[in-house]
Amino acid sequence: MPLDKHSSVPLxxxxxxxxxxxxxxxEYQPGERIPTEMQLCExxxxxxxxxxxxxxxxxxxxxxxIYKGRGTFVREETKRCQIAPFSGFTFxxxxxxxxxxxxxxxxxxxDKLPGKIAAxxxxxxxxxxxxxxxxxxxxxxxxxxxxYCKSWIPKAMFPDLLKDVRLRRPMIDITANKYAFLPxxxxxxxxxxxxxxxxxxxxxxPRGESVIVVTSVFLSRSGDVCEVVNVxxxxxxxxxxxxxxxx
Amino acid sequence: MPLDKHSSVPLxxxxxxxxxxxxxxxEYQPGERIPTEMQLCExxxxxxxxxxxxxxxxxxxxxxxIYKGRGTFVREETKRCQIAPFSGFTFxxxxxxxxxxxxxxxxxxxDKLPGKIAAxxxxxxxxxxxxxxxxxxxxxxxxxxxxYCKSWIPKAMFPDLLKDVRLRRPMIDITANKYAFLPxxxxxxxxxxxxxxxxxxxxxxPRGESVIVVTSVFLSRSGDVCEVVNVxxxxxxxxxxxxxxxx
Numbered sequence: 001m002p003l004d005k006h007s008s009v010p011l012x013x014x015x016x017x018x019x020x021x022x023x024x025x026x027e028y029q030p031g032e033r034i035p036t037e038m039q040l041c042e043x044x045x046x047x048x049x050x051x052x053x054x055x056x057x058x059x060x061x062x063x064x065x066i067y068k069g070r071g072t073f074v075r076e077e078t079k080r081c082q083i084a085p086f087s088g089f090t091f092x093x094x095x096x097x098x099x100x101x102x103x104x105x106x107x108x109x110x111d112k113l114p115g116k117i118a119a120x121x122x123x124x125x126x127x128x129x130x131x132x133x134x135x136x137x138x139x140x141x142x143x144x145x146x147x148y149c150k151s152w153i154p155k156a157m158f159p160d161l162l163k164d165v166r167l168r169r170p171m172i173d174i175t176a177n178k179y180a181f182l183p184x185x186x187x188x189x190x191x192x193x194x195x196x197x198x199x200x201x202x203x204x205x206p207r208g209e210s211v212i213v214v215t216s217v218f219l220s221r222s223g224d225v226c227e228v229v230n231v232x233x234x235x236x237x238x239x240x241x242x243x244x245x246x247x
Numbered sequence: 248m249p250l251d252k253h254s255s256v257p258l259x260x261x262x263x264x265x266x267x268x269x270x271x272x273x274e275y276q277p278g279e280r281i282p283t284e285m286q287l288c289e290x291x292x293x294x295x296x297x298x299x300x301x302x303x304x305x306x307x308x309x310x311x312x313i314y315k316g317r318g319t320f321v322r323e324e325t326k327r328c329q330i331a332p333f334s335g336f337t338f339x340x341x342x343x344x345x346x347x348x349x350x351x352x353x354x355x356x357x358d359k360l361p362g363k364i365a366a367x368x369x370x371x372x373x374x375x376x377x378x379x380x381x382x383x384x385x386x387x388x389x390x391x392x393x394x395y396c397k398s399w400i401p402k403a404m405f406p407d408l409l410k411d412v413r414l415r416r417p418m419i420d421i422t423a424n425k426y427a428f429l430p431x432x433x434x435x436x437x438x439x440x441x442x443x444x445x446x447x448x449x450x451x452x453p454r455g456e457s458v459i460v461v462t463s464v465f466l467s468r469s470g471d472v473c474e475v476v477n478v479x480x481x482x483x484x485x486x487x488x489x490x491x492x493x494x
Contacts, residue, residue: 017444024443061455062441080438087491095493188489191327192439192457192482194309196271197264208308210439210457210482235439235457242435242489244334246342 003044011046015054018044023063023074031076034064081141083233084241088188088216091231093135093151094158095183095218098171107135107162109155117152117228120217124224126181128156135165138202146237148202151229157181157220181226183218190214192235203234210235250291258293262301265291270310270321278323281311328388330480331488335435335463338478340382340398341405342430342465345418354382354409356402364399364475367464371471373428375403382412385449393484395449398476404428404467428473430465437461439482450481457482 003014022028035043040051055072058064065075089095096102111131113121121132132152139147153161158181164174175182192210200207212233220226250261269275282290287298302319305311312322336342343349358378360368368379379399386394400408405428411421422429439457447454459480467473 020444024445077440082436086437088489089491089493183493185492186490188491189329189486190333190489191486192459193324197267198271212439239436239438242335242437243433244336244435245432246336246430 003046012050012053012057015040015044015046015051016057019054019058020063028074030074033071033073036071080239081144081146081237082239082241083147086240086242088186088214088218089183091147091149091151091214091229092183092186092216092218092227093153093229094175094181094227095186096171099165099168103138103140104165105136105138107133107165109162110134110152113152116215117230120228121152121154121225124154124156126154126156126222126224128154129159131155133158133161141237144234144237145203146234148199148232149229150231151227153227154225157224157226180222181220181224183226184221185219186216187219188214188216195234199232203237205234205236212238212240250293259297259300259304262287262291262293262298263304266301266305267310275321277321280318280320283318325483327486328391328393328484329486329488330394333487333489335433335461335465336430338386338394338396338398338461338476339430339433339463339465339474340400340476341422341428341474342433343418346412346415350385350387351412352383352385354380354412356409357381357399360399363462364477367475368399368401368472371401371403373401373403373469373471375401376406378402380405380408388484391481391484392450393481395446395479396476397478398474400474401472404471404473427469428467428471430473431468432466433463434466435461435463442481446479450484452481452483459485459487 003011003018005011007014019034028034037048037051037055040046041048044051055064059066063075064072066072083090093099109131113132132154135151137149138145139149158174158178161174190212192212194208195203195205195211197207199211200209203211212235214231214233216229217225218227250258250265252258254261266281275281284295284298284302287293288295291298302311306313310322311319313319330337340346356378360379379401382398384396385392386396405421405425408421437459439459441455442450442452442458444454446458447456450458459482461478461480463476464472465474465476
């Protein structure tokens with residue numbers, strides 16, 4: 001496809017489209033080296049600065065990568081960690097079989113909740129201690145942080161939870177005699193948004209790269225909300241596996 | 248927080264951090280106007296170009312928006328369309344109750360499948376006509392395209408499907424006597440990646456903005472794959488609602 005020197009579209013932009021089409025069609029495969037600037041100049045009858053601008057924009061957009069002294073390559077997909085099976089229950093503390101392997105960053109008592117989380121608990125009618133246990137942990141895969149999780153659990157339901165977690169008591173003991181307060185249903189919302197500053201730092205990704213945010217509200221057998229979990233996942237580091245069957 | 252004029256971090260970068268912290272803490276609310284360049288110059292004791300550079304980078308990163316003559320505003324989240332309930336079954340043709348409202352872009356017979364799709368069908372043992380029906384449709388919400396879906400269904404199982412779709416036959420007729428070939432289980436993978444050129448065009452988003460890609464493999468009662476669906480969703484236009492219960 002020759003470029004149109006009389007078009008109002010600049011030549012570098014036309015070349016960019018040609019290179020993109022080649023990447024998207026698979027003519028240039030992920031991980032493969034593309035022709036050198038000189039070769040592109042010759043093939044397309046373009047000047048060096050024109051070729052350079054097209055290539056450098058594709059580098060900025062993350063489609064190409066330059067390795068000094070080796071050439072320009074089509075960027076390969078990051079190897080993703082598959083979270084399988086994934087459901088709203090996956091990241092719940094109260095629905096976990098064990099707390100072992102949970103990489104706690106912090107856990108503490110809080111009285112005030114973030115607005116959206118407080119809204120989820122608003123209809124609760126359980127009497128007892130006010131306040132919540134807030135637990136924060138990271139999920140890692142091959143030393144890469146892929147998940148940053150926060151959970152809130154009412155102290156009225158699990159007054160000793162923080163002590164239990166500190167002592168690493170088995171889940172079976174933590175949930176003993178708590179049948180009415182264990183999660184039975186979960187309502188989960190999943191959305192994608194740009195990473196905020198602190199998230200970018202946690203995942204070591206550029207700010208503005210996408211994160212997947214999963215918010216789960218757990219309903220206990222008593223009909224009250226027993227836990228709310230907010231999970232932020234680095235979008236490029238993971239995929240989710242959701243399976244289901246007809247009843 | 249005063250800026251540090253002796254730091255090796257440029258002043259515009261320091262100011263950017265301050266503005267970001269104010270956005271993330273909610274001091275500057277979404278949709279709200281931030282102080283003018285002049286006001287920021289005075290408050291921070293900075294030159295106009297310094298302030299301008301910080302603001303223009305935040306505009307480029309999508310956190311601020313400039314409305315000519317009105318000022319600079321914290322960008323508001325796009326109103327999202329919630330896909331509820333969402334499961335691997337949601338976008339299947341064979342698991343749909345009706346084809347009404349499906350905005351078909353194209354449907355045709357194909358012999359060759361994209362590599363990943365072909366891999367899903369490779370173990371099928373159903374005899375009959377070779378080839379697949381390929382159906383392409385869009386999901387819209389308030390005139391915004393939010394989903395771009397492609398489905399492949401073996402002709403060996405549903406030889407008349409394209410005719411049925413063309414005639415808008417009710418699903419109950421299409422699936423009559425096809426009990427063994429109806430989906431019973433679905434295996435679904437969800438991941439997020441930057442939009443490709445054609446996807447950016449379909450959703451009217453900048454190339455490189457995120458899309459959610461959901462690939463579902465439907466297994467029929469006969470144990471064969473009866474359908475594979477690939478759905479691309481514009482990440483900023485939608486959220487997914489996944490609910491589940493303990494058995």
